[in-house]
Amino acid sequence: xxxxxxxxxxxxxxxxxxxxxxxxxxxxxxxxxxxxxxxxxxxxxxxxxxxxxxxxxxxxxxxxxxxxxxxxxxxxxxxxxxxxxxxxxxxxxxxxxxxxxxxxxxxxxxxxxxxxxxxxxxxxxxxxxxxxxxxxxxxxxxxxxxxxxxxxxxxxxxxxxxxxxxxxxxxxxxxxxxxxxxxxxxxxxxxxxxxxxxxxxxxxxxxxxxxxxxxxxxxxxxxxxxxxxxxxxxxxxxxxxxxxxxxxxxxxxxxxxxxxxxx
Numbered sequence: 001x002x003x004x005x006x007x008x009x010x011x012x013x014x015x016x017x018x019x020x021x022x023x024x025x026x027x028x029x030x031x032x033x034x035x036x037x038x039x040x041x042x043x044x045x046x047x048x049x050x051x052x053x054x055x056x057x058x059x060x061x062x063x064x065x066x067x068x069x070x071x072x073x074x075x076x077x078x079x080x081x082x083x084x085x086x087x088x089x090x091x092x093x094x095x096x097x098x099x100x101x102x103x104x105x106x107x108x109x110x111x112x113x114x115x116x117x118x119x120x121x122x123x124x125x126x127x128x129x130x131x132x133x134x135x136x137x138x139x140x141x142x143x144x145x146x147x148x149x150x151x152x153x154x155x156x157x158x159x160x161x162x163x164x165x166x167x168x169x170x171x172x173x174x175x176x177x178x179x180x181x182x183x184x185x186x187x188x189x190x191x192x193x194x195x196x197x198x199x200x201x202x203x204x205x206x207x208x209x210x211x212x213x214x215x216x217x218x219x220x221x222x223x224x225x226x227x228x229x230x231x232x233x234x235x236x237x238x239x240x241x242x243x244x245x246x247x248x249x250x251x252x253x254x255x256x257x258x259x260x261x262x263x
Contacts, residue, residue: 004219006212007044014042016220019060023227026064028235031247036163037122037254040115041261050114051100055208057164058199060217064224065193075186080177081194083149084156088195091157096202099162115262118163122255126248128168135172142176149173160195161202 004012018039025032036053043049069076099117101108109117128135142148152173160166170188179187203209234243 004216007216011042011044012220015039015056015216016223018042018057019217019220020223020227020230022057022060022064023224024231024234026068026224027228027231027233029231030244031231033122033125033165033167034247034251034254036118036165037251037258040118041254041258048111050111050118051208052210052213054100054118054163055203055210056213056217058196058203059209059214060221060224061164061192062196062200063221065189065196068189069186069193072182072186072189075182076190077179077183077187078190080144080174080187081191083144083146084153084173084191085194087150087153088157089198091154092161092195092198092202093157095158095161096199096206100202100208101206112262114162116259118165119255119257119259119262121159121163121165122251122258125165125168126252126255129244129248132171140176141178144173144177156191156195160192161199164196166192166195 007015018035021031021035021038025035036057039053039057040049043053045052098109099114152169156166156169156173159169170191174184174187200209
């Protein structure tokens with residue numbers, strides 16, 4: 001545990017809080033989008049905070065996706081994901097060279113720009129959920145096809161590689177298909193499980209998954225089930241309208257703070 005001496009107690013608490021929020025989101029309480037902006041803002045080494053934080057989260061997400069998939073395996077509609085995967089892989093490849101590779105590479109963006117992009121993505125996330133009802137009213141019921149699969153697959157690959165933030169893209173792809181609740185959850189879970197496994201390759205190749213961060217994640221791992229339990233309890237005990245505004249207000253504030261800090 002000697003490596004923990006490199007972190008202040010406040011740093012460990014805030015990094016653990018980010019993982020706790022991800023766990024809550026897996027338990028059904030939608031606070032996962034707040035986790036990454038907070039993690040970047042509090043990451044000790046700010047020179048590479050965005051890349052380090054995104055890389056730190058990926059193995060955690062892979063593990064959580066696997067556990068969730070075990071619960072929903074029987075409900076996965078694999079045929080609906082076939083249309084997504086080719087363009088998703090292309091999106092991951094393009095985004096990896098832009099956002100995951102080192103900033104000394106010819107086409108990579110700097111960590112400062114990456115922070116701004118992640119902050120802007122958080123703002124877009126808030127705008128999407130503010131207008132979600134209107135958007136979905138104008139999207140007619142439909143079955144998947146290659147055109148939609150290519151558009152949403154590429155978008156999911158790009159946004160997920162940038163900031164693990166492909167949730168809205170996946171919703172816009174699946175919701176018009178009017179799946180039963182468990183089939184929707186299972187199909188989404190399977191997609192993100194595959195997507196995050198695909199991302200492991202470029203993240204490993206470009207050195208974004210560091211042994212020290214894996215050790216830190218292993219130490220903080222017990223926090224995640226606690227977050228899942230609290231998320232599940234809150235989802236079943238509170239009305240969504242009571243907490244939705246607060247969640248997206250916090251996301252907006254942290255995203256704007258991330259943009260300001262990067263400028």
